[in-house]
Amino acid sequence: MIRKISIILNGEKRSVYVEPNDLLLDVLRDKLGDKTPKYGCGRGDCGTCTVLVNGKSVRSCLILAVEVDGQEVTTLEGISKNGLTELQKYFIKHSSFQCGFCAPGMIVALDEFLKKNPKPSEEEVKEAISGNLCRCTGYVPIIRAVMDYVKNRGG
Amino acid sequence: MEELKFVGKEIPRIDEKEKITGAAKYVDDIDFGPNLLYAEIVESPYPHALIKKIDTSEAEKVEGVVKVVTGKDFPYKFGLYMKDRYIFPQDRVRFVGEQVAAVVARDPKIAQKAAKLVKVEYEPLPAVFDPLEAVKEGAPIIHPELGQYSHVPWFFPKGGSNIAHHRKVRRGDVEKGFREADYVFEDTYKIPRYAHCCMETHISVAYYDLSGRLTLWNSSQSPHVQKSLIADALSPLGISEKDVRVITPYVGGGFGGKAGVTMEVIAAALAIACKGHPVKVRWRRDQEFYNTYMRQQVISKIKVGVKKDGTITAFQIENFWDAGPYVEYGANVVNASGLSATGPYRIPNIKIDSYCIYTNLPAAGPYRGFGYSEMLFSVESHMTRVAKAIGMDPVEFRKKNAIREGDPLAYGAPMNPNGLLEAIDKVAKEIEWGKKEEPKDPNKAIGKGFAIFWKAPAMPPNVSTTAFLKFSGDGSVNILVSGMEIGQGYHVAMAQIAAEILTIPVEKIRVELPDTDRNPYHWQTVASHVTWASGNAVKRAALEARDKIFDVIARAYYFNKDSLYLENGKVKCKTKPDFELDLKDFVINGIMKEDGYYVGQNIVASGQFFVEFASALQDPETSQGGHPNVHYTVGAAAVKIEVDKQTGKIKVLKAVEAIDCGKAINPLNVKDQMIGGLLQGLATALYEDMRFDKNGKILNPNFTDYKIPTALDIPEEVVPIIVEVAQPDGPYGARGMAEHPMIPAAPMIANAVEDAVGVRIKALPITAEKIALALAKGEKEPDYYWHIMK
16 A cells, blocks of 8 residues: 655655555655665665665665554755765775775765764774674775864864 | 976865765765666576576566566677676576676665565586686586687686686796705685775666766776776667766775676666666665675685795695676686786795686675785785794895896886885884794784785786867866776876976865776776876876966967966066966966967867787797786885784784885875775784675675774884885886785784794684684694685
8 A cells, every 4th residue: 555654854854655564765765766775685784775764864775665654754855955964074084995886885884873972992992883784994994084074173 | 306296295185075075976975856667686596507497477466567688688798808708697597696687676675575576496516616617527507608718818718617717937946046056935815805995886877868978976986997897788789988987986986896797787787678768776775785796715725935034936826716607807807816826935946827707706806906916815824924934034135136227027027116125114113023022911922924915907908098178268177088086186186297297286176986988998996006007197197287388478479488487377488588478368268469469279088008018928838928017016014013812803003005106196195005005904814704604695784783984993103214216207207006005904913923922823814813822722823714714
């Protein structure tokens, strides 16, 4: 049974018709045109589809679109749309991402984490991104950028 | 030597902003409109069976199904080095998960539902999964037609058997070498299969338009090879290569898994069957494990003879490669690693047998390291054991026997200039080799392991690449190449090379992703050769552009062309110190002379690199003669680990790796390749563990059960070291290095485990379970753990 839901997607109210078994990931990508969350595993293992629902990171491949009716959803597109964030500038400085496929999920996860924990230790950063798999970088260039950002943020 | 302004500098990647904003488009991010169709694959449940009958009638009745395609619709073979594979199998299936049919529908859910309604009748055949079983008399023959397959001239298939290729190398007299030795050591090692695990799964969208033009959008390392191979496979339908276009946007990881052609040919066939519609084939994560390539399994039997002083007198190896049922690419892994199976050692008497063996496990092929990651586990484990057995330090043993410039390789050609000894020394110093360290916790033990390595690009002898370079009116530059930016930092490296010649900043240069209609030919982004080959082409294109620039200025101002030079994006003249002209002032619009007439040309240029100094024609019995490899990149690595004696768990305290890349075009990216590649290698050593059931079905095709490293699994410290002994024919002396970082990981872990707890593990992975069991049972060489794989 097709149902109409509304999502505050990156600050804009969007209404869309979905089937009860439509995944949030597929609805974001195929019905709402936000391609930043990626399909990587379809079972919550890899984190490439990470988005924020009401500010909390979730695997959009594991939840149904109908579950977020009326909620706020933020993707990397939302994080990037007003220009580069300070953290993103550090990713450029450190050439943090290689193939880049994990970047949308990784950056969304870090956005949530650094709001909760503005001065994390390196171990805490590793823990925070341990649900986001990256096959290229060995994680070091990503952690390097985050720690440099944390060291220099806010004067 | 002139000081370099861009080459050799740690300039940030030019593709980074697209990737961190989410602007970077991967194939699945492109919209194809409401006419897009989706495919679902009907897969074989048997590892080996005859296809008796396929009934598609029920599936075709489902509303929304557009077409059901089977082997009879496309009875055409394809393959890179040997055509041993059909687009869809014709009369038999050869592994669990093989595509028997495809359902194309308006909606992916409809395709999935209808695929379950396709009825296939099979007659199961005996299957074989162990390469040593597959070469025995009476083993099931997987390709009865092997003798008739077309292949490159450097393969030697044995018709009527499961041996798809046998690379033999004979140098000196190996028996005499063993007689001259004071000691001879032999043993057997086992290297299992592994998966690439690119974060982006394979995807291909193919569109055969109503005029007969075939366009594919692929996640790929090989746009031009895919264009040729797909056109070749479909040529019986009148498809010409000029009408095939392959577009490759960003790719979410490759590691060899997206080289050549695998599932893209299925998308092409389905598009032809559904003319006028784009058709999407996207692998699920489980399909990514079993229906692209895996890394090959190897059983490696090695025998080394040495004198008391540590001189190696003889080296013999038999590598039995389980290549799966299709080896159109994988046989060249076996070939390339066969030619170099000694590792980077100077050895007078050599006997190498590298067998490519068909089995009924999924198809296996190229994976970062192209055979060297696999076979150097046995060589580098064994060399440490040989050194220790004769009472010699393993690092001293390696330095004594390390290959040097000019030494004959196993096939006779001379070794290229290299910094192997420098790499060994730098790694030994950084890891504090020889310094025994005691753990604070008595339940733990600390050990160090060392390994050296090499790898040559494995390529056809006539590999080529071209670059186009064009200016815009504001003096900015677009470079068109068909190498793939697969994460290695290719784009910024090419921009740095062009910037160096044109004296403009990297920010004024874009490097464009391939579209075979627009970007010129490049073979494939494999073999760690693009910085070297494409870098040469880009440099030549920039030099040609510079020559045209000088030509315009010389004609417009009556200057001697030889007196002109570029500085900060301006043309200057040695004999006219007051003259300078910015590139943007003339590269498109030319220069107006006093009379109002113009002198000029649009500055566009091309550069090409075509290998004319390699030959794969060698004596098939000895591999002597010819020059199959353009050069080798060498390196050394070491690790310090802590082993928990109760649980067997290994913690990597420090990893050090030095690679001689000739010249680091971008040292930051070179070091980051080492960091990322090492972790990928350490995972194969420590925990990545692929399991199959007794029917050859993979049991763990997902990241819950096939563990790849997370941020919590990285070593406590990684030290990458750049060595630069110039490659004479490389751009600014550069040679490739991006596959190499993972090669030494497994043997150096095995060597460190033995150093720490006295247990020699000869079958990967070196899991905590294996170490704990061996320690509990007091076993030094627990061979029987091989069978854990089964």
